[in-house]
Amino acid sequence: xxVSELRTYILRRVVYAIPTLLGIxxxxxxITHLSPGDPVRLYTFGALNVTEEDIQxxxxxxxxxxxxxxxxxxxLLKAVRGDFGSSLQYNRPALGLLLERTPNTLILAFAALAxxxxxxxxxxxxxxxxxxxxxxxxVRVIGVVGHAIPAFWIGLLLILAVSxxxxxxxxxGVLTVGKDVWDxxxxxxxxxxxxxxxxxxxxANYSRYLRTETLDxxxxxxxxxxxxxxxxxxxxxxxHALRNALIPxxxxxxxxxxxxxxxxxxxxxxxxxxxxxxFTYAAARSKDYPVIMAGVMVASVLLVLSYLIRDIAYAMxxxxxxxx
Amino acid sequence: MRQSWRTLRPLVAVxxxxxxxxxxxxxxxxxxxxxxxxxxxxxxxxxxxxxxxxSDIQRLNLATSNDATSSKVSGKIYDSLIxxxxxxxxxxxxxxxxxxxxxxxxxxxxxxxxxxxxxxxPITGNDFLARVxxxxxxxxxxxxxxxxxxxxxxxYSTGKATAxxxxxVDATDPKKFSVKFTRIFCPALxxxxxxxxxxxxxxxxxxVDSDITKVVDDAPENNAPPVASGPFKFKEWRKGDQVILVRxxxxxxxxxxxxxxxxxxxxxxxxxxxxxxxxxxxLAQVNAADLATLQGSDNIKLYKFAxxxxxxxxxxxxxxxxxxxxxxxxRQALMYGINTDEIVKAVYFGEGSKMVAHHPPVSWAAAKDxxxxxxxKTKAEGLLKDAGYAKGADGxxxxxxxxxxxxxxxxxxxxxxxxxxxxxxxxxxxxxVKITPKLEAFESLVPxxxxxxxEVEAVIIGWQLSAEPDPFTIWHSSNVASPTKAGNNxxxxxxxxxxxxxxxxxxxxxxxxxxxxxxxxxxxxxxNDDVPYMFGVADGRIYAADSRIRSLDPGSFSPNMDxxxxxxxxxx
Numbered sequence: 079x080x081v082s083e084l085r086t087y088i089l090r091r092v093v094y095a096i097p098t099l100l101g102i103x104x105x106x107x108x109i110t111h112l113s114p115g116d117p118v119r120l121y122t123f124g125a126l127n128v129t130e131e132d133i134q135x136x137x138x139x140x141x142x143x144x145x146x147x148x149x150x151x152x153x154l155l156k157a158v159r160g161d162f163g164s165s166l167q168y169n170r171p172a173l174g175l176l177l178e179r180t181p182n183t184l185i186l187a188f189a190a191l192a193x194x195x196x197x198x199x200x201x202x203x204x205x206x207x208x209x210x211x212x213x214x215x216x217v218r219v220i221g222v223v224g225h226a227i228p229a230f231w232i233g234l235l236l237i238l239a240v241s242x243x244x245x246x247x248x249x250x251g252v253l254t255v256g257k258d259v260w261d262x263x264x265x266x267x268x269x270x271x272x273x274x275x276x277x278x279x280x281x282a283n284y285s286r287y288l289r290t291e292t293l294d295x296x297x298x299x300x301x302x303x304x305x306x307x308x309x310x311x312x313x314x315x316x317x318h319a320l321r322n323a324l325i326p327x328x329x330x331x332x333x334x335x336x337x338x339x340x341x342x343x344x345x346x347x348x349x350x351x352x353x354x355x356x357f358t359y360a361a362a363r364s365k366d367y368p369v370i371m372a373g374v375m376v377a378s379v380l381l382v383l384s385y386l387i388r389d390i391a392y393a394m395x396x397x398x399x400x401x402x
Numbered sequence: 403m404r405q406s407w408r409t410l411r412p413l414v415a416v417x418x419x420x421x422x423x424x425x426x427x428x429x430x431x432x433x434x435x436x437x438x439x440x441x442x443x444x445x446x447x448x449x450x451x452x453x454x455x456x457s458d459i460q461r462l463n464l465a466t467s468n469d470a471t472s473s474k475v476s477g478k479i480y481d482s483l484i485x486x487x488x489x490x491x492x493x494x495x496x497x498x499x500x501x502x503x504x505x506x507x508x509x510x511x512x513x514x515x516x517x518x519x520x521x522x523x524p525i526t527g528n529d530f531l532a533r534v535x536x537x538x539x540x541x542x543x544x545x546x547x548x549x550x551x552x553x554x555x556x557x558y559s560t561g562k563a564t565a566x567x568x569x570x571v572d573a574t575d576p577k578k579f580s581v582k583f584t585r586i587f588c589p590a591l592x593x594x595x596x597x598x599x600x601x602x603x604x605x606x607x608x609x610v611d612s613d614i615t616k617v618v619d620d621a622p623e624n625n626a627p628p629v630a631s632g633p634f635k636f637k638e639w640r641k642g643d644q645v646i647l648v649r650x651x652x653x654x655x656x657x658x659x660x661x662x663x664x665x666x667x668x669x670x671x672x673x674x675x676x677x678x679x680x681x682x683x684x685l686a687q688v689n690a691a692d693l694a695t696l697q698g699s700d701n702i703k704l705y706k707f708a709x710x711x712x713x714x715x716x717x718x719x720x721x722x723x724x725x726x727x728x729x730x731x732x733r734q735a736l737m738y739g740i741n742t743d744e745i746v747k748a749v750y751f752g753e754g755s756k757m758v759a760h761h762p763p764v765s766w767a768a769a770k771d772x773x774x775x776x777x778x779k780t781k782a783e784g785l786l787k788d789a790g791y792a793k794g795a796d797g798x799x800x801x802x803x804x805x806x807x808x809x810x811x812x813x814x815x816x817x818x819x820x821x822x823x824x825x826x827x828x829x830x831x832x833x834x835v836k837i838t839p840k841l842e843a844f845e846s847l848v849p850x851x852x853x854x855x856x857e858v859e860a861v862i863i864g865w866q867l868s869a870e871p872d873p874f875t876i877w878h879s880s881n882v883a884s885p886t887k888a889g890n891n892x893x894x895x896x897x898x899x900x901x902x903x904x905x906x907x908x909x910x911x912x913x914x915x916x917x918x919x920x921x922x923x924x925x926x927x928x929x930n931d932d933v934p935y936m937f938g939v940a941d942g943r944i945y946a947a948d949s950r951i952r953s954l955d956p957g958s959f960s961p962n963m964d965x966x967x968x969x970x971x972x973x974x
Contacts, residue, residue: 127550135546252640255452
């Protein structure tokens with residue numbers, strides 16, 4: 079693909095993303111603002127001597143006294159400039175609050191992604207090569223179990239077994255009390271369980287996927303040709319078979335970021351991992367509109383981006399595919 | 403009444419029992435010593451306490467925050483002029499001593515000569531003034547009206563005045579200041595002077611007398627307070643994970659013994675209980691439901707105390723959908739017809755006591771010698787009959803074809819309240835009253851309650867009361883919740899006699915404790931007879947702590963149990 083071609087393609091995709099993001103923002107704005115619950119009344123609940131005038135003044139301060147369309151346009155005009163408003167609870171810019179928690183979520187997501195690839199891919203290939211053996215059987219059981227059991231349940235089980243009974247790993251948060259913020263070893267120990275639980279579904283997915291793809295590929299004519307050329311079995315496997323089996327995996331990668339970030343929401347709760355998911359969830363419970371909107375928009379942008387990267391990668395891995 | 407995330411609780415509870423029983427024997431034993439218990443222990447310096455919390459703090463500026471977790475941490479950084487006696491709830495001098503004028507309108511304060519900020523600057527009347535000013539001008543505080551009765555406050559707050567005429571700081575001795583009120587306001591001592599002074603030399607610059615757009619709301623110090631008047635200083639906020647406080651070596655009451663106090667966020671109560679056992683937490687408030695897993699653990703000591711608060715069923719007395727609830731006899735029947743002791747057992751695992759009026763027994767405002775409403779199904783049904791209802795073929799009492807059927811709502815995810823509701827459904831059925839249970843998310847329930855929505859016929863919810871017993875916002879008819887005016891009188895209770903007694907307790911003229919006690923006891927007697935609530939249960943408060951932590955001394959009026967934290971120490 080020519081560089082200029084690629085540039086036009088990316089530009090076109092970015093332009094296409096705008097109506098998508100606008101649509102998402104309208105829908106989420108309506109859902110958050112029309113669902114029952116009033117952030118100011120929640121926020122002032124239990125406050126000493128709070129008067130109706132105080133409540134009205136707070137509503138006005140947050141612009142909640144305006145008609146909904148005005149509120150939306152106001153939000154949009156500020157959002158395009160990166161101003162998502164201030165959190166009602168924290169009284170700090172919503173975007174900043176999310177960004178300071180983003181590294182935690184990314185660390186968790188990428189650690190999970192790495193585990194998925196490192197464990198899931200070899201498992202799938204192994205199962206295909208040893209088709210019909212007990213190894214294949216085990217991998218297939220992992221594939222089903224990893225999908226069927228809810229991640230949070232496994233998470234709780236692990237907390238009780240690994241942290242409480244064996245006292246082997248910490249189960250909550252990112253850092254042991256008293257440790258330095260740069261204590262990478264301690265952070266890694268906190269990461270193991272949540273990353274593993276978050277990776278489970280992906281490991282199951284990948285192993286099944288890779289198994290099917292590999293089986294497909296090793297029955298192709300060109301593999302037989304490679305074998306008859308006298309190439310070593312290992313070369314045939316890694317150079318010819320695996321490379322082709324991996325192509326459809328790229329498709330899966332695009333949706334992966336979304337799956338990881340949404341999965342992280344649950345996992346972050348179970349392990350009190352201070353990331354974006356846990357934070358946005360808490361904001362939704364408190365009807366903290368600016369944080370909810372910022373959270374959803376950040377996730378949407380990430381998703382659109384990840385699809386774009388997937389499509390480009392797809393075109394690069396498989397020369398037969400022309401970008402439209 | 404804030405919510406924690408507990409949807410996974412039942413599961414953890416079941417799993418927890420199994421896994422924790424298996425590890426009970428391997429629990430760490432307190433180390434060191436070999437000394438006999440009879441020998442008096444000598445407190446030593448050092449160590450840290452790690453307290454579990456469901457939620458992170460939100461802001462550490464007392465003038466703008468409203469959440470319990472932030473207050474818990476801020477309360478250790480800032481001392482107030484007064485303090486509630488942890489056992490009796492009476493207000494006592496703390497940072498300051500006061501004198502009230504004969505007309506009850508003027509308070510003269512003197513701040514302790516030793517009281518300094520942690521940077522060495524003296525704590526003065528200007529710091530209290532700074533607190534009032536920043537709260538008055540803040541655009542985000544929910545507590546703006548706390549100071550409404552201070553002369554000149556509202557004019558300053560709205561920008562009509564550039565000074566608060568009612569607060570005068572002595573120019574020669576700024577440790578002395580006076581506060582003048584526009585009317586007698588008995589809760590002032592607790593509410594107004596319970597508001598801690600804030601360092602004028604740090605925050606003063608953000609509020610500009612002549613410019614109401616200049617406010618403290620976005621000050622960076624709100625999230626990292628640089629100086630302290632309390633036993634601990636702020637060190638670090640690891641967002642979403644930990645808040646770290648360190649000893650204030652120059653604390654005016656004497657430096658604390660602990661090196662650090664750390665608040666650690668752990669989102670689930672049962673996981674908190676588990677972490678207490680592993681030592682990852684060394685202090686946490688726990689649910690009665692988790693007691694079973696903690697008892698018998700020799701590295702944990704439990705502290706139980708009566709709560710100054712209660713969980714109740716509120717009956718809407720102003721909702722046309724449930725007209726029968728306007729009849730006192732029906733409400734009394736609902737009081738006699740439920741076995742509260744059973745609820746204490748089933749819902750609170752025995753940790754709580756029956757309530758029959760507004761103020762819990764620990765409060766000096768509680769009434770003595772009131773009807774205890776012993777469980778009596780026959781009496782309950784008798785009252786329904788007296789009210790003109792007859793049992794229908796379906797076993798439900800009805801009048802003119804309209805049965806006594808009530809929907810009781812509570813907030814979803816609060817296990818104790820959900821169980822309370824189940825028990826109520828069962829028990830009221832036995833006296834011929836039909837209850838439909840309904841669960842609703844906290845965030846959508848609250849606006850319906852404070853907005854007087856007709857959707858709410860009855861509600862199970864709770865009050866956590868403060869040491870200042872003024873029940874104005876809960877029972878005065880001017881606070882009846884309606885769509886146009888938010889109020890905490892959700893049930894729509896309106897009684898001129900109760901109004902008069904509340905006003906007497908609030909506006910005196912005699913603000914002495916005996917006078918107010920008389921008014922509140924009288925009010926509680928009327929509420930005890932009117933029973934607009936099934937007053938439910940004062941659910942006990944339980945803390946679990948590492949057994950090496952010494953000098954913990956619980957009291958009902960120190961809900962965070964931290965009133966003497968400067969004396970806490972850890973046995974090595």
